[in-house]
Amino acid sequence: MGELDTALELGSEQLRNRLRASRLYVVTDDVSLLDSLPGLVQAAVAGGADLVQLRRKREPWTELVDLARSLQEICRRGGALFLVNDHVDLALAARTDGVHLGQGDTAVQEARERLGERPLIGLSTHDSEQALQAQLLPLDYIAAGPVRATPTKPEGVAVGFQQVTAAAQVTRVPVVAIGGLDEGASAIEAGADMVAVVRAVCAAPDPRLAAQRLRREAQAATSWRWIRLNGEPRKSPPGETVLELLARLGVGRSGVAVEVDGRIVPGEQLGTDVVREGAVVEVVHFVGGG
Amino acid sequence: MTEEDRLHLGPATLASRLIHGTGKFPSAQVLAQSIAVSGAEMITLAVRRLHLDGDRRSELEGLDLARYHLLPNTAGARSAEEAIRLAHLARAAGLSDFIKVEVVGHEASLLPDPLATFEATSRLVAEGYTVLPYTSDDVALALRLAEAGAAAVMPGAAPIGSTLGVLNPHNIRLIIEECPVPVIVDAGLGAPSDALRVMEWGAAGVLVNTGIARAGNPVEMARAFAAAVEAGLLAHGAGLAGDAVEGRRGFGASTPAAGLPVG
Incomplete structure (x- = not known):
């Protein structure tokens, strides 16, 4: 690998603008052969991955420099951002967009002191305290997860979408949801700005198509607005009716009652009443009682 | 069973005088079996938020709610307004116009707030509900609730969940005897003998939850309560020998009624 052409590098502000518009973040797995990663990343970027992260826990970082340089180049040409996991030294050696x-x-x-101002820095958070602490650090995004249990991080305890929402409530930087996700919308609905996946793209029969689908789903969900549902902050797509909201929760109209902004929605209006931004929605049902 | 033996509550006609609670049962299966062996035709329910994520299974999942008269409660309400809101939600969720008004006025004991109970009862009657207010063992309040249009009054034998039995038999009996609408003794009935006693006195029915749900064997206890309620109903119909004794209740004013400066 020759000298890197730094003239094509995105500047500090460009990187951050690009980050804010990002929806799909593909993280490489630990099982694919190193040689297969350029092809995989190429496919993911072609499908619409906005960010790619080289995450290898087995090889020493010194063995990953050439690979990182070539992946950075693939991403740059494809209009994606490229980061490496864990190693500031690797980020410096391969002049990646971030770590x-x-x-x-x-x-x-x-890491910031060593990298300088330009590269992006992201940080994994697993609870609200970590998400809050991160706001004081010189970083550019936080990840919240694992949302679901995942073989990629067998030691991680699933924190659910609630943690994504909690992180979104306290953050000043974009939130990336990660952990067992195979769909683009759910995490965005929960308040994330981006969806990160490993297996959903890396282990897909067609990584490009998988990335395309995930990017599309995530993008479609970004127009969703905040509502308050049963006391919790949630999101709802524009124009969603109460009945559609119930369907999304996996319940039918029977056996439940819905109150929107203090007024009960009559059965015949469930399919026509639209949930407005900021609506306070209560969905109740019968439980045991004396 | 003759028509006279049936209990009429608003639009419902019940052969069984046992109203079965559905809270605090060890499992959905035990609850379903318990209701089945009790022969109850009316069950109580509560209205709560649906869990947004995860397990939504409830203790009611083993029940075909369409088979029962549903008596939703307003448990959790701390004011008449909150009780009315819960009543509206219950009606919207269940298409049942029955409501057990329950407004707690004292947190530690869960004893009802008499003024808010009266207010919620009056307003829900006006809205067309069949209202069964849970009330304290106060005969004057019971009469006021009947006057306000309650379909039945439900005085508590003892604080909710206490299983202490009939704490003030005198008052409960007075309410049963004086109230022009059916009296269903609710709350605190811990043993079948408690239910038997109030039925002997002429209660129209009993509502039992904790006494069954927290028994060693809830299903067998439901059977025992049903038998006690049945025995009490028969006994009342037959007429207790002691009732014939003059002056049984033995009360009278300490202050003379004559000479009151009115009229």
């Missing part, structure tokens, strides 16, 4: 750190990796402050 993603875990709670146990190099401290964010130290």
Whole structure:
């Protein structure tokens, strides 16, 4: 690999603008052969991945420099951002767009000092306290998860979509939802700005098509507005009717009652009443009682 | 069973005088069996938020609700307004016009707030509900609730969930005897003998939840309560020998009624 052409590098502001418009974040797996990763990343970017992260836990970072450089180049040409996991040294050596750190990796402050202002820094968070602490750090996005249990991180305890919502409530930087996701909308509905996947693209029969689908689903969900549903912040797509909201929750109209902004929605209006932005919605049903 | 033995509550006609609660049962299966062996035709329910994520199964899943008269409660209400809101939600969720008005006025004991209970009862009657208010063992309040249009009054034998039995037999009996509408003794009945006693006195029915749900064997206890309620109904119909004794209740004013400066 020769000298990198730094003239084509995105500047600090361009990187961050690109990050804000990003929806799909593809993270490489630990099982694919290293040689297969350029093809995989190429396909993911062609399908619409906005960010790609090289995440390899087995190889020492020094063995990944050439690969990282070539992936950075593939991403740059494809209009995607490229980050490496854990290693600031690797990010520096391959002049990547950024680095993603875990709670146990190099401290964010130290990484920023070594990387300078330009590269993006992302941080994994697993609870609200970590998400809140992250707001004080010189970073560019936070990841919230694992949303679901995932073989990629067998030690991680699933924190659910509630944690994505909680992170979205306290953050000033974009939130990336990660962990067992195979659909683009759910995490965005829960308040995430981006959906990160490993297996959903890397283990897909056709990674390009998988990325395309996920990007489309995530993008479609970004127009969703906040509502308050049973006391919790949730999102609802524009024009959604109460009946459609119930269907999305997996319930029918029988056995439930719906109140919107303090007024009960009569059965015949469930299919026509639209849930407006900021609506306070209560969905109740019968439970045991004396 | 003759027509006279049936209990009429608003649009419902019940052969069984046992109203079965559905809270605090060890499992949905035990609840379903318990209701089945009790022969109850009316069951109580509560209205709560649907869980948005995860397990939505409830203790009611084993029940075909269409087979029962549903008596939703307003448990959790702390004011007449909250009780009315819960009543509206219950009606919307269940297409049942029955409502057990329950407004707690004292947190620690869960004893009802008499003023809010009266207010909620009056307003829900006006809205066309068949209202069964849970009330304290106060005969004057019971009469006021009947006057306000309650389909039945439900005085508590003891605080909710206490299983202490009939704490003030005198008051409960007075309400049963004086109230022009059916009296269904609710709350605190811990043993079948408690239910038997109030039925002997002429209660129209009993509502039992904790006494069955928290028994060692809820299904067998439901059977025992049903038998006790049946025995009490028969006994009342037959006429207790003690009732013939003059001056049984033995009360009278300490203050003379004559000479009151009115009229």
